[in-house]
Structures are given as C-alpha cells and as structure tokens.
Amino acid sequence: MSDPKNTGRDGVHAYRPGPESEVPKAEGxxxxxxxxxDLRRYWSDQAALAAMGAAAVLLVMPMLGKGSQIWAGLLGVFLAVGLRALLVKSEVFAxxxxxxxxxxxxxxxxxxxxxxxxxxxxxxxxxxxxxxxxxxxxxxxxxxxxxxxxxxxxxxxxxxxxxxxxxxxxxxxxxxxxx
CATH class of the missing domain: 2.30.29.30 (Pleckstrin-homology domain (PH domain)/Phosphotyrosine-binding domain (PTB))
Known part of the structure; x- marks a missing residue:
C-alpha cells in the first residue's frame, strides 16, 4: 500500500494499532x-451504548406498530453491541x-x-x-x-x-x- 503521509511505513502497518503504528519520538x-x-470504563461505555439502543427500540417499535416484537429488538441490540464490543476490544486496547x-x-x-x-x-x-x-x-x-x-x-x-x-x-x- 502507499504511504500518503511519507512516514516510511506501509499503509497497512500504519493502520494497525499498537506501538509499531506510532510516530517515533524526536531526539531529546x-x-x-x-x-x-481502562477495562472497567470500556465495558461501562458498552453498557451505556446498549442502553441507548434499548431505549430507541422501546420508543420506535411501538410507533411502527411492532410492540409485540420489542423483545426481539432488545435481544438484537444487546447481541449486536456485545458482539461488537468483543470484536473490537483487542484493537481498542492496543x-x-x-x-x-x-x-x-x-x-x-x-x-x-x-x-x-x-x-x-x-x-x-x-x-x-x-x-x-x-x-x-x-x-x-x-x-x-x-x-x-x-x-x-x-x-x-x-x-x-x-x-x-x-x-x-x-x-x-x-x-x-x-x-
């Protein structure tokens, strides 16, 4: 891949989080x-995201006439947020x-x-x-x-x-x- 910022690194390497992707410190x-x-903060942020999604489901589903399917919407929100949290956790902590x-x-x-x-x-x-x-x-x-x-x-x-x-x-x- 190209190196648009002229950092001397390939684009894929610069994309990956971690010390290898950081600009080196200057001399002195x-x-x-x-x-x-912070792990505790990460999970509380994910819980807040799930709560906002659940609130949206509780608000929108009845307006769409799908009140009887709220449980499925809530399950979908919690599964989606939980799966996303597990998938991006290693990247976030790098x-x-x-x-x-x-x-x-x-x-x-x-x-x-x-x-x-x-x-x-x-x-x-x-x-x-x-x-x-x-x-x-x-x-x-x-x-x-x-x-x-x-x-x-x-x-x-x-x-x-x-x-x-x-x-x-x-x-x-x-x-x-x-x-």
Missing part, C-alpha cells in the same frame, strides 16, 4: 505520561496516547503539538483534544478523565511558560538589533 523529546484505555514535553503522540500516526492545543474537554469517559486548526482527537475509555485533562493542560501550560521565558530572556543581539 521527554515522555511525561502514557494514557491507556491504542495508547503518549504525552511528551512537546506533543501528544497517538495511534496510527496521530500527533498534536502542545502549542497547537486549544481545547481539552471531557466527553463521557473520553477526552477530546481540539487543535488551532480544528483538528479533533479522542482519547477513549479512560478511568480518570479529569486526571488526564489536568496532566495534558499542565504540560501545555508549562511548554507555553517556557516559550515565553525563552522569548523574554533574549537580548537585542539575539534579535538582530544593534546598539
């Missing part, structure tokens, strides 16, 4: 945290996000510079990241969304403070000015 880049999915002193590195070549990070918000059991350009990423099935948000924001703010400090300590000679 310091790893600060790794965010992994995904991780790494926080470095410069950026967030996600699965399948995703990355987001901390300086470009505008919004960090909770979305159920996930954390949504939004960049200056509107690019959105989702770190899914987290045990402690608030802790992850605080860690990411602290790293971003520390990087911004460091950049301001470097800028404020430049001399006129550094800026190309002459006396």
């Amino acid at each position: 880049e310091v790893l600060q945290a790794v965010f992994l999915p 995904r991780r996000w790494q926080l470095t002193d410069r950026r967030l590195i996600g699965p399948q070549g995703r990355q987001l510079a901390l300086g470009d990070l505008v919004t960090v918000r909770r979305l159920f059991g996930d954390v949504q990241l939004v960049s200056r350009t509107g690019q959105k990423h989702l770190i899914k099935h987290l045990a402690d969304t608030q802790g992850v948000m605080d860690t990411i924001l602290a790293a971003r703010d520390a990087g911004q403070a460091e950049a301001h400090q470097r800028r404020d300590t430049r001399t006129p000679t550094d800026l190309g000015e002459t006396a």
Whole structure:
C-alpha cells in the first residue's frame, strides 16, 4: 500500500494499532505520561451504548406498530453491541496516547503539538483534544478523565511558560538589533 503521509511505513502497518503504528519520538523529546484505555470504563461505555439502543427500540417499535416484537429488538441490540464490543476490544486496547514535553503522540500516526492545543474537554469517559486548526482527537475509555485533562493542560501550560521565558530572556543581539 502507499504511504500518503511519507512516514516510511506501509499503509497497512500504519493502520494497525499498537506501538509499531506510532510516530517515533524526536531526539531529546521527554515522555511525561502514557494514557491507556481502562477495562472497567470500556465495558461501562458498552453498557451505556446498549442502553441507548434499548431505549430507541422501546420508543420506535411501538410507533411502527411492532410492540409485540420489542423483545426481539432488545435481544438484537444487546447481541449486536456485545458482539461488537468483543470484536473490537483487542484493537481498542492496543491504542495508547503518549504525552511528551512537546506533543501528544497517538495511534496510527496521530500527533498534536502542545502549542497547537486549544481545547481539552471531557466527553463521557473520553477526552477530546481540539487543535488551532480544528483538528479533533479522542482519547477513549479512560478511568480518570479529569486526571488526564489536568496532566495534558499542565504540560501545555508549562511548554507555553517556557516559550515565553525563552522569548523574554533574549537580548537585542539575539534579535538582530544593534546598539
């Protein structure tokens, strides 16, 4: 397959979740945290999805005149969500996000510079990241969304403070000015 992002990897390899699909860290880049999915949160998210499906069945089936078949609809929802949860579980748990002193590195070549990070918000059991350009990423099935948000924001703010400090300590000679 082709390599549209010029990452040096084939497209199939880059698609598969896991450390092999991640963009490597740059020289001198310091790893600060790794965010992994939580098993308990994963199953509670699947239960919530099944509950929403069941509510839809309970609402829609009588409107369609199929009230006597609600049990079949409910069974279908629970089987579908359960089977899907089992089939994608290994892929979900192979995904991780790494926080470095410069950026967030996600699965399948995703990355987001901390300086470009505008919004960090909770979305159920996930954390949504939004960049200056509107690019959105989702770190899914987290045990402690608030802790992850605080860690990411602290790293971003520390990087911004460091950049301001470097800028404020430049001399006129550094800026190309002459006396």
